[in-house]
Amino acid sequence: MARELLGKVLVRQAGRMRLAARIVEVEAYLGEKDPAAHASVGKTARNAVLFGLPGFAYVYLVYGTYYCFNVSCEREGKAGCVLFRALEPLAGIDEMAQSRGILLSGPRDLPKLTSGPGRLAQAFGITRGRDNGCDLTSPHASLWIGRSEKAFRATGIQVTPRIGITKAVGWPLRYILSGNAFVSGGSRQSSPRGLRAAKN
DNA sequence: ATATCGATTATCT
């Protein structure tokens, strides 16, 4: 699923406002057998969506500050999911900047909108209260995943270890569109996280 | 009841 999602487009339609961005970086979480997955503790009120049908939004609060957006995968009872880590903005850029509370001074600032799981959730106005448990495949959905409108040439997929976790470090489950400028973790990926990872 | 820590980011040195 992670591979399938790369290159597709996340769309938010709220009234007349339409946001769209290409999915360029995701991570797979494998369910109960994956120590880094929220589902590893079994079904709880927080992660219940993961154990339901595929195609639903799992949204949770991290570090008390940001939301992370996932889509449930696999059949009912199996809690696999895909975390959205970075997008390439296509439409509704001004609205995204407003949601993020930043001022764009040039194309150079675009990655600040949607490069990183917390950033993209904020840009799309994704919250647990609003979106957790929503069916992303419903015709009435405010949030969904669609095909690219313009022809899109995939550059190829690169696979790396997942970022920012302390369990199951090193499992190759992060998928990115090779060379895409909107992939997260640009300059400082090597320091605090790298040190912690090295100890484990 | 209290402490610790996280699937993060912004900001300061």
Place this chain on the structure above:
DNA sequence: GATAATCGATATG
């Protein structure tokens, strides 16, 4: 390179 922000889940007393 280091740390604050901030809240909820989980561990510890």
